[in-house]
Amino acid sequence: MTESIKQPAASDLSAATCSLPKQFEGKFLGYGMGKIFIKTKATGDTPVLDVRGWGHLTGKGSLGMEDNEAAKVQDQFERWVIETLNAALENKENTRRSEA
Numbered sequence: 001m002t003e004s005i006k007q008p009a010a011s012d013l014s015a016a017t018c019s020l021p022k023q024f025e026g027k028f029l030g031y032g033m034g035k036i037f038i039k040t041k042a043t044g045d046t047p048v049l050d051v052r053g054w055g056h057l058t059g060k061g062s063l064g065m066e067d068n069e070a071a072k073v074q075d076q077f078e079r080w081v082i083e084t085l086n087a088a089l090e091n092k093e094n095t096r097r098s099e100a
Helices: 054-058 067-099
Strands: 024-030 035-040 044-050
Touching: 024 044, 024 067, 035 067, 054 067
Parallel strands: none
Antiparallel strands: 024 035, 035 044
């Protein structure tokens, strides 16, 4: 019933970069609970983004999905955002290394 969220082509992400303050380290991560985190030197896993839209996915006047189906959609979107942000971080690192 639900369509898969399509990952952008590699060429779409080739120029995308992501810069973070020096307090952040590592990659973006998630635990399938609608929050995206990144590690910081001071506090460890730090939430940086909430995956929203539950009401639209499950609402009677909206898409009306069953809870288990809506949870899969949100988890899939969370994974896509994490992969996209991490690809942008990797592009930034590769660009920095090639300029050195």
